[in-house]
Amino acid sequence: MRSLLKWLLRIVLALALAAVVVGLWKREELMRLMAVNSLFSEEKIVQNFSNMDDAFLTVTVPRGDGPTWELPYGPDFDLPDGAARWIEDRAVTSLLVLHDGEIRFEEYYLGTGPDDRRISWSVAKSYLSSLLGILLAERAIGSLDDPVVKYAPELSGGAYDGATIRNVLNMASGVTFDEDYLDYNSDINRMGRVVALGGELDDFTAALQDRFTNPGETWQYVSIDTHVIGMVIRGATGRSIADLLAERIIAPLGLERDGYYITDGAGVAFVLGGLNFTTRDYARFAQVILQNGVRDGQQMIPADWIAEATWPSAPTAAGKIGYGYQWWIPIGAHEGEFLARGVYGQYIYFDQARGVVIVSTGADRRFRENGVNEENIEMFRKIAENL
Known part of the structure; x- marks a missing residue:
């Protein structure tokens, strides 16, 4: 015993x-x-969104060695009626308004500050679109109508076999992907756990097998489409997204601070939502887009690409918000009005006719409620109209 x-x-x-x-x-x-x-819990979300490098693997997107692009301050501007309530209701963490290249309003909320590098979420998609436009002009990528498997052969035989680069840019791949952030078992949350546990997003993407329709027929917002764009760029160039973005876009911008991407276990950038920059540095990128890709006489991003990418070319439903190549076009938009948008209240709003850029970051846990996106766009329009 x-x-x-x-x-x-x-x-x-x-x-x-x-x-x-x-x-x-x-x-x-x-x-x-x-x-x-616990990333989106009420008591942690604001802090988490300023410190994503505490929770995930990351890779630096260096600012380069050039001087900082100083954004001058213009005359003070009072926000329109209703803005204070909107800021509180939408858990806005920063708001910066540029008019004709001058800062007219800049404020930080909920304990955040100008040095915070805030998570972009899907605003990152618009950065990737800009990088693709540069590479297309350089002929590193042949055509938007090339099949994605030409550059990412590991996708052969899966759900993306038969989709073109244009299809994934338009979010019209037809691939079945559940993007319900509130469902623990949804595809988007399974993907998040792959990143957290050091898995590989290329493998996750290649394993997808189902389509709900043929490529190009129907628009459905599928964030994994953006990862495929990243796979295409890496396959075409043999280089990482972080290095290419830093070289072609970030270094010429003259940012205040290095940025960073969240990565998976293989060091591959989480291109569909993993960029982190300060609010002012988002504004620097936005100002170049507003100026049709030009900074100090240098054509950084092709002007014709910006015009094409921000045109509502995707097969969205009639009367609904439009979509281009990883950019959103609001209902009733006038020429030159478009935006980059991320979950939980991340926005870059453009009104080219008025010379206005608005950068807004947030921690809005009610971002999916009916009418919230429309409310945000209306506030941006009110601000632009009142400058």
Whole structure:
């Protein structure tokens, strides 16, 4: 009996030791998974969105060695009626208004500040679109009508086989992908856990097999389409997105701080929503877009690409918000009015005719409620009209 007890004790101790070893070995992955599970909690969301590098693997997007592009301050501007309530209701964390290249309004809320590098979420998609436009003009990529498998052959035989680059730019791949952020088992949340646990998004994407329609027929917002754009760019150039973006767009902008991408376990940038910059540095990128890709006489991003990318070319439903190549076009938009948009209240709004850019970051846990996006766009329009 005593020997049996000793044997059982040895087994228990061995199992306990094994658990400790596994816990230490997987500690980082477990910590990231815990962080993901509480990323959007009411008490942590604002802090988390300024410190995504505490929860995820990241890669720096260096600002380069050039001087900072100083954004001058113009005359003070009072926000229109209703703005204070809107800021509170929408959990706005920063708001910056540029008019004719001058800062007319800049404020930070909920404990954030100008040095915070805020998560862009899907605003990052519009950065990637701009990079693709540069590479297309350079002929590194042949045509928007090339099949994605030409540059990302690992997608052959899966859901993306048969889709073109234009299809994924338009969010019209036809690939089945559940983007319900509130459903723990949705595809978008499964993808988030892949990133948190150090998995590989290329493998995750290649494993998708189902389509609900043929490519090009129907618009449906599918964030994984943007990862495919990243796969195409990497396949065409043999280089990382972070390096290309830094070289072609970020370094010429003269940012205040380095940015960074969240990455997966292979160091691949989370291009569909993982960029992090300060509010002012988002504004620097936005000002170049507003100026049709030109900064200080240098054509950084092709003007014809910006015009094409911000045109509502996707097969969206009649009377609904329009979509271009990873850019949104509001209902009733006039020429030169478009926006980049991310979940939880991240926006860059453009009114080229008025020379206005508005950058707004947020931690709005009610962003999916009916009418919220329309409310935000109406506030941006009121601000632009009142300058």
